[in-house]
Amino acid sequence: xxxxxxxxxxxxxxxxxxxxxxxxxxxxxxxxxxxxxxxxxxxxxxxxxxxxxxxxxxxxxxxxxxxxxxxxxxxxxxxxxxxxxxxxxxxxxxxxxxxxxxxxxxxxxxxxxxxxxxxxxxxxxxxxxxxxxxxxxxxxxxxxxxxxxxxxxxxxxxxxxxxxxxxxxxxxxxxxxxxxxxxxxxxxxxxxxxxxxxxxxxxxxxxxxxxxxxxxxxxxxxxxxxxxxxxxxxxxxxxxxxxxxxxxxxxxxxxxxxxxxxxxxxxxxxxxxxxxxxxxxxxxxxxxxxxxxxxxxxxxxxxxxxxxxxxxxxxxxxxxxxxxxxxxxxxxxxxxxxxxxxxxxxxxxxxxxxxxxxxxxxxxxxxxxxxxxxxxxxxxxxxxxxxxxxxxxxxxxxxxxxxxxxxxxxxxxxxxxxxxxxxxxxxxxxxxxxxxxxxxxxxxxxxxxxxxxxxxxxxxxxxxxxxxxxxxxxxxxxxxxxxxxxxxxxxxxxxxxxxxxxxxxxxxxxxxxxxxxxxxxxxxxxxxxxxxxxxxxxxxxxxxxxxxxxxxxxxxxxxxxxxxxxxxxxxxxxxxxxxxxxxxxxxxxxxxxxxxxxxxxxxxxxxxxxxxxxxxxxxxxxxxxxxxxxxxxxxxxxxxxxxxxxxxxxxxxxxxxxxxxxxxxxxxxxxxxxxxxxxxxxxxxxxxxxxxxxxxxxxxxxxxxxxxxxxxxxxxxxxxxxxxxxxxxxxxxxxxxxxxxxxxxxxxxxxxxxxxxxxxxxxxxxxxxxxxxxxxxxxxxxxxxxxxxxxxx
Numbered sequence: 001x002x003x004x005x006x007x008x009x010x011x012x013x014x015x016x017x018x019x020x021x022x023x024x025x026x027x028x029x030x031x032x033x034x035x036x037x038x039x040x041x042x043x044x045x046x047x048x049x050x051x052x053x054x055x056x057x058x059x060x061x062x063x064x065x066x067x068x069x070x071x072x073x074x075x076x077x078x079x080x081x082x083x084x085x086x087x088x089x090x091x092x093x094x095x096x097x098x099x100x101x102x103x104x105x106x107x108x109x110x111x112x113x114x115x116x117x118x119x120x121x122x123x124x125x126x127x128x129x130x131x132x133x134x135x136x137x138x139x140x141x142x143x144x145x146x147x148x149x150x151x152x153x154x155x156x157x158x159x160x161x162x163x164x165x166x167x168x169x170x171x172x173x174x175x176x177x178x179x180x181x182x183x184x185x186x187x188x189x190x191x192x193x194x195x196x197x198x199x200x201x202x203x204x205x206x207x208x209x210x211x212x213x214x215x216x217x218x219x220x221x222x223x224x225x226x227x228x229x230x231x232x233x234x235x236x237x238x239x240x241x242x243x244x245x246x247x248x249x250x251x252x253x254x255x256x257x258x259x260x261x262x263x264x265x266x267x268x269x270x271x272x273x274x275x276x277x278x279x280x281x282x283x284x285x286x287x288x289x290x291x292x293x294x295x296x297x298x299x300x301x302x303x304x305x306x307x308x309x310x311x312x313x314x315x316x317x318x319x320x321x322x323x324x325x326x327x328x329x330x331x332x333x334x335x336x337x338x339x340x341x342x343x344x345x346x347x348x349x350x351x352x353x354x355x356x357x358x359x360x361x362x363x364x365x366x367x368x369x370x371x372x373x374x375x376x377x378x379x380x381x382x383x384x385x386x387x388x389x390x391x392x393x394x395x396x397x398x399x400x401x402x403x404x405x406x407x408x409x410x411x412x413x414x415x416x417x418x419x420x421x422x423x424x425x426x427x428x429x430x431x432x433x434x435x436x437x438x439x440x441x442x443x444x445x446x447x448x449x450x451x452x453x454x455x456x457x458x459x460x461x462x463x464x465x466x467x468x469x470x471x472x473x474x475x476x477x478x479x480x481x482x483x484x485x486x487x488x489x490x491x492x493x494x495x496x497x498x499x500x501x502x503x504x505x506x507x508x509x510x511x512x513x514x515x516x517x518x519x520x521x522x523x524x525x526x527x528x529x530x531x532x533x534x535x536x537x538x539x540x541x542x543x544x545x546x547x548x549x550x551x552x553x554x555x556x557x558x559x560x561x562x563x564x565x566x567x568x569x570x571x572x573x574x575x576x577x578x579x580x581x582x583x584x585x586x587x588x589x590x591x592x593x594x595x596x597x598x599x600x601x602x603x604x605x606x607x608x609x610x611x612x613x614x615x616x617x618x619x620x621x622x623x624x625x626x627x628x629x630x631x632x633x634x635x636x637x638x639x640x641x642x643x644x645x646x647x648x649x650x651x652x653x654x655x656x657x658x659x660x661x662x663x664x665x666x667x668x669x670x671x672x673x674x675x676x677x678x679x680x681x682x683x684x685x686x687x688x689x690x691x692x693x694x695x696x697x698x699x700x701x702x703x704x705x706x707x708x709x710x711x712x713x714x715x716x717x718x719x720x721x722x723x724x725x726x727x728x729x730x731x732x733x734x735x736x737x738x739x740x741x742x743x744x745x746x747x748x749x750x751x752x753x754x755x756x757x758x759x760x761x762x763x764x765x766x767x768x769x770x771x772x773x774x775x776x777x778x779x780x781x782x783x784x785x786x787x788x789x790x791x792x793x
Contacts, residue, residue: 037081040074041085044086068111069112077120083116084113104149144169240312241330241331293307318348391436397456401516414455442485443485506518549602567784613635632668698721
């Protein structure tokens, strides 16, 4: 029995280890190609064989292992081709091992892969994502099916198998399925986000090409032909496109045709369209989509028989509308049934809108030129924003990742400006921006044989290819130049000051994401140790640094060392402290207070951020249940969208309220509007629920550049927290004063209270008081402290 259990554990450990390897390797993958699918299928098959090489032998000739876990996960995430190839390889191996259970073993392989593919079609392809609960349910279904397969054996064997297999098959294997699936799911979500951005960029680029083709054409026929040629880049399933113009009598003629093969439909061909179902549909402005011409025979459709003879199965017709009138039709056809998707329809509509304007009135050309210039500008801005920093004009993290992949032996230097926030605090944001630009220029001139990037607010990166230059020479140069930079003064309005850096230098072969992550871990270590420069080659062992931090966070959660600190909020009119804001902190084992900067982001990466949120909420409500103050907690829109986190908070508040232990009217929920929102309505509904319970809502960082005044009304907020970057510049910046004044006037008009953040001097407090701001928060009012200090215990 011990040996069987050992084999089971080895199987599970092997699968989870392989999933971790995939977790690091996935950013390099580009799924979808046939080569990719075949390669994945072979790997799945080889892993299946490895699993079967260390089986759980219950009776002679009958083997059990975790191959069903792998096959179901393969079906769910990789699809039919990889799963089929993996199943063939695994089945051949299982047949070769022989034994009474060979047939049942092959059936288990095929059945688990089939259920995984079925899950993919039912869930993943339908809504684009699969939840962890759905993965766990799939694991149960798969392994319940495998338990049923055991009844194919002789009665004496099947009873033995049922007794010994039920528990691990129904408990252990579904759990392993969930763990492996969770890791793979995370990388698929990241890849999907990246692909969406690339598709948006490509679509915008192709639409710009269409507009340019229209502008350069000499005749209506040329315009139509160029558009039809370009649309093939957007709708890949389209093998022929045509434009039909409609005259005042309702008859039509083919203006232009673009086809992969010879066709009977020619330019100038007359067509009768009067009173056809297609014209009635298109005249209303709706497109007309025949999914399968063989099944949907349209007797009075003018060209139905010609299309069938040429092998056309699908036809998508989009109206060309000008000032409410149908002036033509854009037709897309395919040899495949059900060829066009909703996305294809949207693309065709956009093209039809451009085309109808130009075909109807050549005077529209100038407007289209203007639109094309704007589109080109937006295209450049989109590319620039994706790859380059607006302030310093240096490439950003995304460009660094791409360049890391292209180097044979990348050598990466990361620089962090020590206490850069002091420059912003003492000299103002304008001075800080000036220094960042100046530092970027100095880095470019200093490291002329390398590429320089801005990777964070006060972080820069320099990249070399050590295949053409030795690491030793790079290291010596880095030491010399960093020292020179630290000894070279920076100036702002006659003020001279110097910068200090913490740096990490890493080199080695690997994927860009892993090298960059390792470099940041090394940089954090340099900051913690107060060492100017840490140098270490990248290796797999270097990933253990990240795991160490993960362990620290988990131990802190278990030991109750993730706690809230509270910063006071002053009522400017009464001069009394009326509220506190809760801010998360981690207390290290040696008593050091660790900023959330160092642990919240990684906690989000490993999926324990919701757990930290729950701990903070419970502690805040416990700390303030008997205090005469309001208290605010920070929730992101992702927290509000997460059903478990938001549901936990609602349930907790209802229990405390019903027990008379905490009044929700003393709780303020702060949200930051600048965060990316995937489901605005879900977040809005949760905020409404909190409002109904009596909670107050505050909009944090208002005025940071993303605020939408209409959303303030929708969110029904009680407080606007004016962004600290504006408050810090009140004494020196007329523009900031005007903006803050406008925010205050708006808030007073809609009866919303205002809070000024980063109030750090008596002068600032006096100014916000004169401007009519209701509350003040900042180091001048009070620093964040633990509850014991607030209570005076």
